[in-house]
Amino acid sequence: MKRRDVLKLLGSAPLLRLGLGSAGGLLAMTSGQLYAAPQTDTRLFVVFMRGAYDCANLLVPTSSDFYYESRPTIAIARPGQGEGSALPLNADWGLHPLMQDSLLPMYKKKQLAFVNFAGTADLSRSHFETQNTIELGQALKGDRDLRSGFLNRLAQVLTANKAHPASFTRELPILLTGGFDVPNIALVGRTLKSPINARQQALIQQLYQSSDMNRLVSEGFTARNASAEAIKNEMDQAGGDALSVSGFQGEARRIATLMREQYNIGFVDVGGWDTHVGQGGAKGTLARRLDVLAKGLVSFSEGMGSAWKNTVVVVISEFGRTFRENGNKGTDHGHGTTYWVMGGAVNGGRIAGEQIKLTPTTLNQDRDYPVLNNYRDVFGGLFKRLYGLDDKQLQKIFAGAKPKDLGLI
Secondary structure, three states: OOHHHHHHHOOOOOHHHHHHOOOOOOOEEEOOEEEOOOOOOOEEEEEEEOOOOOHHHOEEOOOOHHHHHHOOOOOOEOOOOOOOEOEEOOOOOEEOHHHOOOHHHHHHOOOEEEEEEEEOOOOOOOHHHHHHHHHHOOOOOOOOOOOOOHHHHHHHHHOOOOOOEEEOOOOOOHHHOOOOOOOEOOOOOOOOOOOOOHHHHHHHHHHOOOOOOHHHHHHHHHHHHHHHHHHHHHHHHHOOOOOOOOOHHHHHHHHHHHHHHOOOEEEEEEOOOOOOOOOOOOOOHHHHHHHHHHHHHHHHHHHOHHHHHHEEEEEEEOOOEEOOOOOOOOOOEOOOEEEEEEOOOOOOOEEEOOOOOOOOOOOEOOOEOOOOEEHHHHHHHHHHHHHOOOHHHHHHHOOOOOOOOOOOO
């Protein structure tokens, strides 16, 4: 069968979008070449909390009287004040009490660090504008290329031989848009159906049988089938006596399987963090969402298996929220936020980056966290350590930035 006949059978669409690099996972086409498994042990997974979460109720400034004055109904109590009080990390900071069995053990194992007062210089406080700013990763002043996201530029710097990125989203996000072809993989529901059935797989293998790519195609389908079976087994086990955490945790297991076996740069976004009304404190809306996300990330770490030791997860949000609670017992759009950096390769167990005491005079515009650790500088320093990039390569990713090594690796 000729190549044009196979493409006609499959709808005359590029192989990349048909799923050789999508839900079954397992091959992708980049610059006209198919590849199978990642050729670098390093794994980078970026999680975007869309909606701007309230970082001050996750990483709690327990030594700040101003925090408790500013949040009469939603503050997390100081450590040692009974049920619902913060989990102590150091003399100044505590952790939300629902992180007792998720983030706290990871922090104690030094596999989790927090970068406080992080973010962008964008002061628009617009979700969409600030999300776009971060995903582009370009300087605020001057012309910006709206078709070039910073993770795509990272993949270009690493080259096709080392970078195998994927976005675990319905649509490709801005930060993975650019000159490097990236598959987006929508993982929704309890089953992963490959868009290529057995008959189509046989036809594709027949197409490449006499070519130099026959081995890569065959290995890729073998990996796809093995990964799909592994996912099925994990899902079957979850149906036994074990409790299942809904939402992100279920997706995290599947993403881990794909990143463990196939991709070394991954992205996912999680929504629902815009808590203007009835945010809650130790319990409530925000607490429940943080609990699900944290458990999902623990599930991801477990799913990575031995690859976890070479994995770095960075959890970001477009901005933080107001330091003071509003009249609806919630918080409004803010500025600086707190990033989470976790993984077996992370130098954790600490609060990293430039810090400041929280007083009325140190707030940004008398309302929210200042940004002391610019996200481009933080990611630049992380990429330098993670991939051994030089200054010239880093400038291709974050032009004009000043990479800041926070010792996260």
